[in-house]
Amino acid sequence: MSVLVVVEPDEAGEGLSVVSRETLTFARQLPGGDRLDAVLVGAVGDPDDAALAHCREHGVGTVHVSDDDRLERYAARAWSRVVDAAAGASGAAYLLAGGTPRGNEVLAHVAAARGVPMPCNLVAVVQAEPLEVERQVVGGAVLERVALGADGGLAVASVAGHAVAPEPAATPGAARVERVAAELTEADLAAQVVRVEEREGGDTSALTGADVVVGAGRGVGGADQFSDVEALATRLGGAVGVSRVVTSLGWRPHHEQVGQTGSRISPDLYLACGISGAIQHWAGCSSSKTIIAVNTDAEAPMVTKARYAVVGDMHEVLPAVLEELG
Amino acid sequence: MTDVLVCVKRVPDTSGEVVLTADGGGVDGRYAGWTMSAHEECAVELGVQVAGETGGSVTVLTLGDEDSVEQLRAALAVGAHEAVRIDAVADDYGPADVASAIADVVRAREADGSGFGLVLVGNDAADTGDHQVGIRLAHLLDRPVVAGAQEVTLAGERLEVRSSVSGPTEVYDVPLPAVLTVWEGGVEPRYPNISGRMKAKKAQVEVVPPGAAPQGSGRLGLRVLPPPESNVEVLGEGAAAAPRLVAVLREIGVVR
Ligand SMILES: Cc1cc2nc3c(=O)[nH]c(=O)nc-3n(C[C@H](O)[C@H](O)[C@H](O)COP(=O)(O)OP(=O)(O)OC[C@H]3O[C@@H](n4cnc5c(N)ncnc54)[C@H](O)[C@@H]3O)c2cc1C
Numbered sequence: 383m384s385v386l387v388v389v390e391p392d393e394a395g396e397g398l399s400v401v402s403r404e405t406l407t408f409a410r411q412l413p414g415g416d417r418l419d420a421v422l423v424g425a426v427g428d429p430d431d432a433a434l435a436h437c438r439e440h441g442v443g444t445v446h447v448s449d450d451d452r453l454e455r456y457a458a459r460a461w462s463r464v465v466d467a468a469a470g471a472s473g474a475a476y477l478l479a480g481g482t483p484r485g486n487e488v489l490a491h492v493a494a495a496r497g498v499p500m501p502c503n504l505v506a507v508v509q510a511e512p513l514e515v516e517r518q519v520v521g522g523a524v525l526e527r528v529a530l531g532a533d534g535g536l537a538v539a540s541v542a543g544h545a546v547a548p549e550p551a552a553t554p555g556a557a558r559v560e561r562v563a564a565e566l567t568e569a570d571l572a573a574q575v576v577r578v579e580e581r582e583g584g585d586t587s588a589l590t591g592a593d594v595v596v597g598a599g600r601g602v603g604g605a606d607q608f609s610d611v612e613a614l615a616t617r618l619g620g621a622v623g624v625s626r627v628v629t630s631l632g633w634r635p636h637h638e639q640v641g642q643t644g645s646r647i648s649p650d651l652y653l654a655c656g657i658s659g660a661i662q663h664w665a666g667c668s669s670s671k672t673i674i675a676v677n678t679d680a681e682a683p684m685v686t687k688a689r690y691a692v693v694g695d696m697h698e699v700l701p702a703v704l705e706e707l708g
Numbered sequence: 709m710t711d712v713l714v715c716v717k718r719v720p721d722t723s724g725e726v727v728l729t730a731d732g733g734g735v736d737g738r739y740a741g742w743t744m745s746a747h748e749e750c751a752v753e754l755g756v757q758v759a760g761e762t763g764g765s766v767t768v769l770t771l772g773d774e775d776s777v778e779q780l781r782a783a784l785a786v787g788a789h790e791a792v793r794i795d796a797v798a799d800d801y802g803p804a805d806v807a808s809a810i811a812d813v814v815r816a817r818e819a820d821g822s823g824f825g826l827v828l829v830g831n832d833a834a835d836t837g838d839h840q841v842g843i844r845l846a847h848l849l850d851r852p853v854v855a856g857a858q859e860v861t862l863a864g865e866r867l868e869v870r871s872s873v874s875g876p877t878e879v880y881d882v883p884l885p886a887v888l889t890v891w892e893g894g895v896e897p898r899y900p901n902i903s904g905r906m907k908a909k910k911a912q913v914e915v916v917p918p919g920a921a922p923q924g925s926g927r928l929g930l931r932v933l934p935p936p937e938s939n940v941e942v943l944g945e946g947a948a949a950a951p952r953l954v955a956v957l958r959e960i961g962v963v964r
Contacts, residue, residue: 393875456878458843458853458855459853481839482874483831483855483856483873483874483891484874486832486839486840486855487839487843487855487856490839490840490843490844490855491843491847493840493844494807494840494843494844494846494847495847497804499802499804499926500803500838500839500840501926502832502837502838502839502840503837514928518837519835519836519837519930520720520722520726520735520834520835520837521722521834521837522933523722523726523932523933524726524728524735524930524931524932524933525930525931525932525933526927526928526929526930527927527928527929527930527931528925528926528927528928529926529928540839569850569852572852572882572883573852573853573854573880573882573886574880575878575879575880576879576880576881577878577879578876578877578878578879579870579876579877579878579879580876580877585875585876586872586875587875587876593962594962618957618962618963620962626746629893630896632896636892636893636894637872637893639893642834643746643747643891643892643893644893650960650961650962651957651960651962660723661722661723661726662722662723662834671960672956672960674943674953674956675940680942685940686935686938686940687935687936687938687940688940689939689940689941690940690941690942690943690953690956691940691941691942691943692942692943692944692945692946692949692953693942693944693945693946693949694945694946694947694949695946698946698947699946699947699949699950699953701947702946702947702948702949702950703950703953703954705950706950706951706953706954707954707957707963
């Protein structure tokens with residue numbers, strides 16, 4: 383038995399993405415996880431040294447890559463053919479990917495083509511024999527227990543972000559690169575990215591990559607009440623993030639939304655002002671290193687879950703903080 | 709003319725506390741109320757826009773019991789023209805079952821000459837978060853599918869689709885008929901006006917029996933996570949807490 387993991391390169395070109403390394407770590411807990419392979423799609427040609435170093439460190443035996451340059455632009459179904467072929471080549475019993483939009487999409491194509499189930503957002507292995515896992519549902523408020531691989535076919539599943547911390551394997555892997563050949567049809571390429579547009583101000587990378595995020599929720603009071611929030615974000619060299627209520631009211635654009643249907647952030651500091659901390663918002667900010675809540679309600683979930691809190695009106699607290707910072 | 713099918717799901721409104729049913733088998737929506745997933749509210753809006761541009765119609769579909777008519781009426785109130793309910797207990801249906809039941813309806817319509825050029829579903833439901841109904845449906849219908857769609861523009865028999873879900877905006881150009889799984893954020897769902905509400909109240913909802921027996925979702929059990937123990941340190945109240953807050957910012961190294 384062996385496990386195959388779909389891995390994605392890190393955007394900054396520093397090896398594999400954090401989510402991929404988390405997924406490799408999770409994969410080693412599965413039966414056969416000591417025989418780990420990876421498949422890297424969308425990067426035509428040899429993987430770079432940093433990506434291979436991460437694979438080695440995580441115990442990956444073989445890294446499957448495709449040489450088909452039609453795959454350079456994202457096409458989920460075509461990518462899934464490569465993943466499926468790699469699953470065949472490695473003889474994997476389990477196929478995992480990180481629960482990113484891309485990871486879930488590519489896996490869903492494999493699961494649909496093979497007619498097998500696909501539980502999403504696994505967070506833990508509950509028991510090994512027979513294998514039972516837990517996954518997040520309802521935005522992370524509830525855990526659901528499901529059997530995995532009980533029917534003997536390829537078991538396909540995605541792993542929730544931050545289910546485990548990335549840890550190197552006890553024994554490094556060979557990370558041998560092997561070409562995988564997949565037959566692609568017109569239909570596999572029918573839905574392919576034709577171009578990428580950099581939208582002005584519509585880029586979430588500032589938010590997801592920021593070391594500091596100053597968050598604002600309904601408590602901010604109105605579209606024209608963001609000046610303290612923006613000033614503090616600027617002063618701390620960070621970005622503004624908001625709750626869904628703020629985007630649905632049209633106070634701020636959607637790309638600033640943090641949460642289940644917005645961005646997931648993991649800054650050093652998340653300063654959440656006037657945000658209640660509903661589970662769907664928490665899903666996007668819980669992996670921040672330090673969370674400080676500013677809220678008029680001392681019982682708000684954001685306050686009780688935070689590391690530090692100030693109870694009070696954000697429009698009094700933030701100006702005082704700015705003044706104190708000088 | 710593009711006729712659009714939009715598939716929506718009745719889910720517990722979990723913006724508040726989440727409570728399980730007495731048997732622990734599902735989420736109890738009796739106290740919190742019920743709603744439609746956020747992605748699907750946007751799917752309804754996109755459907756209404758596309759159909760409106762071409763003089764086509766929007767049919768909204770759900771798989772569920774009688775109560776799920778509430779979500780169908782919510783979609784009718786904001787511009788959907790027809791509603792279909794596949795009469796089934798939604799909790800007995802896994803994502804593959806749901807895709808197969810929707811495919812049956814699409815095929816039946818195709819057979820009587822009133823097929824859907826576009827099928828929209830939410831990218832993942834707010835409760836189960838399965839990320840696969842639309843993709844499975846596309847495989848069953850042998851149609852192209854774009855996941856995470858947020859904006860669409862019709863160009864004859866093709867559709868330009870935009871998604872910013874994985875970073876910068878990615879543009880797809882797909883032939884119709886197609887399936888899209890919609891992600892919140894590209895369009896603003898509209899609010900129903902009075903006449904929309906009145907029309908929705910009176911609208912007929914077609915009820916169709918489910919086809920094949922469901923395989924189920926494989927759910928063995930549910931548990932609500934206990935709230936983590938609070939270890940919050942309250943730095944103070946109001947503006948007076950500013951010096952302590954700034955001291956913490958220095959301590960954790962975000963201010964030097
Ligand atoms: C399917 C689904 C997906 C969702 N996805 C997301 C998502 O991605 N992101 C997200 O954020 N939400 C999401 N939600 C919505 C979520 O459930 C909450 O409704 C939302 O996060 C609440 O936003 P809020 O905290 O700003 O507003 P509220 O819940 O109204 O809270 C406002 C808070 O501000 C405090 N306050 C008021 N005035 C002041 C003041 N002057 N100073 C300081 N504090 C003040 C109040 O005490 C309160 O705690 C989703 C919901 C669903 C059903």
